[in-house]
Amino acid sequence: MAELNQIIGALRLMAETIEKNKEHLTELDGAIGDGDHGINMSRGFAFVKETLDKGGFQNAGDLFKKCGMALVAHVGGASGPLYGTAFLRAAMVLKDREDVHAADYVQILKDAAEGIKMRGKSDRGEKTMLDALIPAYEAAADAVQQGKSAQEILNAAKVAAAEGAVGTEKLVAQKGRASYLGERSIGHQDPGAASAALVLAAVADYFAAEK
Amino acid sequence: MAELNQIIGALRLMAETIEKNKEHLTELDGAIGDGDHGINMSRGFAFVKETLDKGGFQNAGDLFKKCGMALVAHVGGASGPLYGTAFLRAAMVLKDREDVHAADYVQILKDAAEGIKMRGKSDRGEKTMLDALIPAYEAAADAVQQGKSAQEILNAAKVAAAEGAVGTEKLVAQKGRASYLGERSIGHQDPGAASAALVLAAVADYFAAEK
C-alpha cells in the first residue's frame, strides 16, 4: 500500500529519470522522428515537478489530475496528449482515494493503455509507447494473479516494459513520425516506448529503495 | 608597323591569355572584390574572339570598335565599361587606318587611360587597372623618345604594366569594390591591374613570336 507522499516521491524520481535521459531520448527520436522527444518530456516533467512542489493535493486522484494537466499543457507533440491521457486515466482510477494498492496499479496500466489507444488510434505492434505499456500491464496482471508481492508486481511491469521497448527495434513503425520511414524504421528503438519503460522503472525503483 | 591580320593575331593571343588566367584573376578578385573578374573578362573576350572569327573589318579602327562593343556588351561589372572604353578610344585613334605604328600604340595607351579616368572617375594610385596602364604608357612614351625599336616599345609597356600590377599590392584601394575594404585591401594585387598587364603582355608576346 502506498500513501500520497510515497506516490509524490515516485513521481519525483520519474521526473529526475526523464531529465537524466533527456539526451538519450532525443537521440532515439533523431534517428526515426524529429529529434525532440527528450526535450518534450523534460519540459513536461519539469512542470510535473513544479506541480509537486506546489503541493496541496486533496487525494491521489487530484494529484494525478494536476500532473496530467501539466503534461497535457507543456509536453506538446504526440507524447503530450498521450502521457497526459495516461495520467488523467490514472486520476480517474484513483478518484477520491488516499492510498493506492497493487490492484490499482494494474488498473491504471490498463486504463492508461486504453486511453492511449483511443487518443492515438493505435494499438500494440505499431512501434509506439504501447509496446512497452501493454506488456507491462500484462506482466503486472499476471503477477497479481500469481499472488506476488507489491514490489514484485512493480518489478514485473518494469522488466516487461524494458523488454517491450527493446523489442520495438525489430518493428516497422505504423504510427507517429517514424511511420513515414516505413521499413527504414527497423533497427531503431521507439523513443516513446523507451520513455515509458523509464517511467515504469522509476516507480519500481522508488519503492524498492524505500524498503 | 603592324597590319590588320597581325593586330587580329595579337587580339587572339589576348583572348587566349585571359582565358588561361581566368581562375587566377577570379581568385585575385575573390580576395578584395566579389570574385568574378576572371569570369567577366573571359566572357567578354570570348565575344571578342567571336567578333574576330566573324571578320569583315573595314580597317583597324573598325576592328577595335567592334571588339570594344563586344566588351561593353558582354563583360559587365566595372571592367566592362572600362575595357570597352579603352578599346573604343583605340578605335578613335585608328579611325580609317589600315596599319598601326609604334607611335599609335603610345597614343592608344594614353587615350585609353584618359578614357578610363573619365569613365571611372579615377586616377593613378587608387589601386585599379590604371596603375598598370599609366606606367605602361609612360614607359612606352619614354622608349619612343629614346628611339627604341617597335618591339622594345611593346616590351617596355609590358614590363612596366607588370611592375605596376605587382605594385598595386601595397596600395589602399580607393575605387571599385576593393575600396570597401580600406586598409584591408593592402597586400593584395588589384585584379584589373593584373588583367591589364596580361593584355599588354599578350601584345608584346605576339609580335615577339612573329619575328
Place this chain on the structure above:
Amino acid sequence: MKKLINKPENALDEMLEGMTKAYPTYLRRLDQTDVLVRQDLSADKVGVVSGGGSGHEPAHCGYIGKGMLDAAVAGAIFTSPTPDQIYEAIKAVDRGKGVLLVIKNYSGDVMNFDMAKEMAEMEGIQVASVVVNDDVAVENSTFTAGRRGIAGTVLVHKIAGAAAERGWDLDKVKETAEKVIANERSMGMALSPCTVPAAGKPNFSLAEDEIEIGIGIHGEPGTHREKLVSADAITQELFDRILADYPLKSGDEVAVMVNGLASTPLMELYIINKKVHELLEGLGVTVHQTFVGEYMTALEMAGMSITILKLDSDLKMLLDDTADTPALKVIGTK
C-alpha cells in the same frame, strides 16, 4: 550551426514578440499564450484557426489576416502546440458561427487539436476540423498515420480563409477546405539538414554530393538518398511522383507552389518553377496561379517542395480573392 538567437529557450517567445511588433495592424498576441490573433476580427464569419510546431515561419502566424487565418497557435520548435493554447485561440475567434481548425497530419497535431476541439465543444462552441496530408512521399494507408501535411497547407489557409471571408457557413468552409486537400499533392527534397536550437546539432547529415528525397519539414529523414543531379532531373522526379498519385489531363487547371525550405535561394526556386511549368505545358495543363517563395520552411534547411493543386471554378475564385496577411498578399476584387 550558427544561429541568430539569444537563448534557445526564449526563441519562440522572442519570435512572437518580433512578429507582433512588425505587424501591429495585422495581429496581436493573446496574453500569457503563444497564440496570435487577427486584429480586425470580423463579427460575422466562421473563424479559421491553424497552428503547429514552430520553425516553419512564416507558417502559420504569418498568414493571419483578411482572407486567411483568424488565429494561429505556435508550438515549441517542431512540436505541436498544446490543447490549452489551441482552445484559447478557438475561444478568441469564435463569433458564434463556429471555427474551422486546419491541422497538418502529424499524430501530435491531430491529438492536441482534437483535445482542444473537445474542450471547446464542451463550452458550446461549434468546431470543425480538416487534416491536411499532401505529402506523397509518404505511403498512404489506413493502417498507418498516413501522409504528412506540408506546404500545401498554405493553400488550404488561403482558400478556406477566402471562403470564410465571403461569409460561407462552417459546413461549406469545411467542405471547401476538404476539396483543396483532396485535390492537392506535394513532394519535397533536401540538400542539407537543420538543427533544432535546443538540440544543438543536426539530426542527420548528407555528403557534399548527396540529397535526400521525400523529406518532410522537420528534418525527419526522407524516403531515400541519391546523388545530387540537375535541378531539372530533381524536378522531374518529384513531379512524376506527384502525378503518379494524382494524374492530370490536358485541359486541367492548376495552382503551383514551389516552396523553399529556407536556405535555398529564390533563384534556384525560379529555375525549378520553369521546369514545373514546362512539364505541365507538356501535358496540356494550364497554370492559373503560381507561388514561388518560402511559405512553409524547416528552420535553416536547404531544399524545396513542389505542390500542385487542381482547381475548379470555385477554387479559382477563392484563390483569387484578396488576402491581406504579412506573408501572403493577393490583391483581388473581393
Place this chain on the structure above:
Amino acid sequence: MKKLINKPENALDEMLEGMTKAYPTYLRRLDQTDVLVRQDLSADKVGVVSGGGSGHEPAHCGYIGKGMLDAAVAGAIFTSPTPDQIYEAIKAVDRGKGVLLVIKNYSGDVMNFDMAKEMAEMEGIQVASVVVNDDVAVENSTFTAGRRGIAGTVLVHKIAGAAAERGWDLDKVKETAEKVIANERSMGMALSPCTVPAAGKPNFSLAEDEIEIGIGIHGEPGTHREKLVSADAITQELFDRILADYPLKSGDEVAVMVNGLASTPLMELYIINKKVHELLEGLGVTVHQTFVGEYMTALEMAGMSITILKLDSDLKMLLDDTADTPALKVIGTK
C-alpha cells in the same frame, strides 16, 4: 556548395524564364535580352528602371509592377548588366515622360547605367538617375567609390515607384528618390559566405564561431570579424553604427527593414526585429512600417541587414500607397 541548378552558365536565363512563367500577369521578358518589363505599362507616367547583378533575388525583377518598377535589368551573377541591355529597358518603358534609373552604388553599376543613359539621351529620351548608397559599413568620402547600395534600395523602388504611379513628373520623382536615399542607412553582417556558381567555391570562409560584420551583398569581405554573440548584441552593434551616422531623436518616425541575406530563417529575423523595435522605442522613435523578410539577398549567404529610413508625411504617404509586384505587395488606398 550544393545548388539546385542545371548549368551555371544557364542559371540567369532559366531564372528569368522561371519568373516570367510564375508571374505572366506582372511581367514579360524583352526578346533577346535579360530585361523584364511590366505587363500593364501605364501610358502616362514616368518610367522607373532598376537592375544590377543577379544573385539578389527577388531584387530587382521581383519588384516589377504597379507602384514600383516598370523594368529591371538582370546582369550575370554579381555583375552589373551591360549598357545595351539597360538601354533596351529604358526604351521599353519610356512614355515620353522620362525615365528614372535607380542604381546601387557600385563602380560597375554606375558606369554601365551612365553609358546606357548617354545612349538613351542621344535618342532624345529624358533620363534621370539616382545612386543608392545606404551601407554605413563603408566609409564615405569623396576620394573613394563611396558607400555601397544594399537593401535600402528596395525602399527607393517602393517610394519612387509610388511617386511615379501618382503621376509626378521626372524631377519630382527623382527628388523623392533622393530624399529616401538621404534619409536611409543600412548595415549588414554574415554568418556564412556564398558561392558564385561559375566560380564553384566560396570566396571567403568563417570559423564555426565567427561572424563577419559590415558585409555587402556580394560575398565581399566586410569590415571586420568577431566571435558569434547573441542576436541582441549583434543587433545593438549594427543599430549603433547606423545611428552614429544618422542620429534619430524622440518623436521621429521611421520605416524598418530587417533583410535576410538568404539562409537565415525568418524566425531569426523576427527575433532581430524585436530588438530593433525595442531600441527605437527606447529612443522615443515611432515605427510607421516594418519589413521583415528576404528583399535583397546574396545567393545562399546566411546573415542579415538592418535598414532604417526616416519618414516625413510625403514618404509615409508613398510608402503606404498600393504596390502590386510579385515580391512586395502593399494594399493601400491609392
